[in-house]
Amino acid sequence: MKVTIVDYNSGNISSVINSFEEVAKNKVNIEVTSDLVKIKSSDKLVLPGQGSFKSCVDALNKIDGLKETLNEFVINNKKPLLGICVGLQMFADVGYEETETNGLGWISGKVSKIDNQNGKFKLPHIGWNQINIVKESKIFKEIKNNSHMYFVHSYEIIPNDKSVIAATTDYCSNIVCSVEKENIFGTQFHPEKSDKIGLKIIDNFMNL
């Protein structure tokens, strides 16, 4: 099996690579590339993302044919993809960080700034928070409800269809922190930085 971490200059992806390699333990082939041919021939994709929604979308669009290749992989071929942080946010139709920017449109909805109730809550939402699993998701196999995950973000995805929501977390309000829609998986938190329990989520994704 080949799992590819899509390297599209979306910021620091060393931790994502390290955690996938740790879980793969040489049994699974981990590639890190933006090569379209290699992406197409992968069994699973990981879409990381750091920085702003706009900077990630811009970086993705800069690589000729990448968006189309991802669409084909996810929408036509229905192969599994895991989006992490802004990688998940880009699933939405539109994001409002910096300026209004179109996303990949795989999950209808938008990405807006967390309403921190006029400064009552600090932003970014940084640190360990518990997840409330609201539907059975394949990546949460053997993950206990209320497990702690590591978060760093100021924006949240708001899907129109609530049935895609796999987990929420409590910060200011119930923030969507994981989605699952058929072959599309996403976490707002960082499984690669969430200790053993985060590695278990990565393991679950690799074993899909």
Add this chain to the structure above:
Amino acid sequence: MLKNRIIPCLDVKNGRVVKGINFVDLKDAGDPVEQAKIYSDGGADEICFLDITASNENRETIYNVVKRTSKKCFVPLTVGGGVRSVEDINKLLNCGADKVSINTAAVTNSKVVLESAKKFGSQCIVVAIDAKKNGDKWEVFTHGGRNNSGIDALEYAKKMEENGAGELLVTSMDRDGTQIGYDVDLMSKIASKVNIPLIASGGVGNLDHLVDGIKLGNASAVLAASIFHYGKYSVKDAKEYLDSKGIPVRI
């Protein structure tokens, strides 16, 4: 609910831990990677390395340490000390650091914070503020506490937030090394001035000081070095104590 974080900090010099714990089962007590692994296995919410390597020739050693640690520790890793430029930050992130803390360079060249936050995102930019009380205000010191910039710490904190810092690591120089507790007055004043998380540092001698840092200092996270290094308390002890005082922690 978001938990308050406990962050053990390791001083690293020429690639070796200074003031480390002497764990019995450690193969190499001076290896930062092994120490970091013990902390993360013990429940540390983040690990912080402070590189205190003095000579430029040995500065490369920290990159190797970060590289090896990030392959073994799967909690966030913050690295600071001697970070001068956007290129230094880039190198540390590429080696596997999750956040980089900037101290002197943030004072001497305000563009470093601005540009790095823009380039890498605020989530990985921590501005470290060394502050010392002077009359009824606090002043920012640079170069490991040797130079007084004369800048007001509260105004500086606000400016760093505006420049794109994702977090502030505030050390009271009056308290650092004293083990008499954080300067909670300084912490709470900065915490109320900014809207980004504050990590309190400098002066921890016992577990009540951690409680004070959070309850009185309004810190989102507490950083400590010596109480953990000398084996006085484990991270687990600290978390259980905070929990018993009603402070939300990850257990």
